[in-house]
Amino acid sequence: MKIGLREVGPEDSARLLRWRNLPDVARWMKSTHEISQDEHERWFRGVLARDRRIHWLIILDGEPVGTVNISAIDRGTRRCEWGLYLGEESARGTGAALGASVLSLDLAFGAHGISIAECEVKPDNDRAIALYERLGFRRAGRRQSGGAELDLYEMSGQDWATVRPVALELLRSRGAEI
Numbered sequence: 001m002k003i004g005l006r007e008v009g010p011e012d013s014a015r016l017l018r019w020r021n022l023p024d025v026a027r028w029m030k031s032t033h034e035i036s037q038d039e040h041e042r043w044f045r046g047v048l049a050r051d052r053r054i055h056w057l058i059i060l061d062g063e064p065v066g067t068v069n070i071s072a073i074d075r076g077t078r079r080c081e082w083g084l085y086l087g088e089e090s091a092r093g094t095g096a097a098l099g100a101s102v103l104s105l106d107l108a109f110g111a112h113g114i115s116i117a118e119c120e121v122k123p124d125n126d127r128a129i130a131l132y133e134r135l136g137f138r139r140a141g142r143r144q145s146g147g148a149e150l151d152l153y154e155m156s157g158q159d160w161a162t163v164r165p166v167a168l169e170l171l172r173s174r175g176a177e178i
């Protein structure tokens with residue numbers, strides 16, 4: 001299995017809206033209401049403008065299966081937010097999420113010069129938390145955000161340098177490569 005990323009383009013709009021409104025994706029997002037076409041288009045214009053953010057599609061053996069992004073990129077503090085989801089149920093448990101995490105964190109801490117990546121997660125999202133801890137993210141607190149209670153996780157570029165080889169080994173042991 002081969003995992004890659006490609007930057008989101010205009011042709012990906014409908015796919016992203018469909019995935020985002022799937023019940024098992026929406027329930028883990030900060031806002032859980034059904035996203036309308038209008039709301040999606042406003043958000044998607046910001047994505048295409050790369051307005052302090054970059055969104056990629058996660059490609060598993062040539063097929064798009066999910067999305068990963070860095071957002072709120074702050075060149076001053078060198079911080080960003082990071083997040084992902086798999087839209088295709090069949091991609092769960094394959095290593096696609098782990099591989100896409102490695103690729104996107106490499107870009108964040110490498111080409112984009114980030115020193116701290118943050119992510120927010122609902123406290124009962126055990127699967128996402130297991131992945132984040134596996135990647136070296138550490139819990140940095142809890143906050144109210146957009147009406148939801150969220151755990152905040154953080155990781156530094158130095159921590160990533162230590163964890164990266166372990167993540168790559170785990171990926172190989174699952175029969176996946178990036």
Ligand SMILES: CC(C)(COP(=O)(O)OP(=O)(O)OC[C@H]1O[C@@H](n2cnc3c(N)ncnc32)[C@H](O)[C@@H]1OP(=O)(O)O)[C@@H](O)C(=O)NCCC(=O)NCCS
Pocket residue numbers: 024025028029083084085086087091092093094095096097098120121122125126127128130131134
């Ligand atoms: C979160 C997500 C990207 C993880 O990808 P995945 O392919 O499902 O994850 P994996 O199968 O690699 O599992 C990740 C870890 O969770 C563990 N896990 C799997 N299912 C689990 C469950 N039901 N409960 C607890 N842990 C679970 C796995 O064992 C693995 O841990 P390990 O590396 O220590 O073995 C994916 O499930 C997803 O898109 N979920 C819906 C949207 C979402 O929650 N996004 C994150 C929002 S913050």
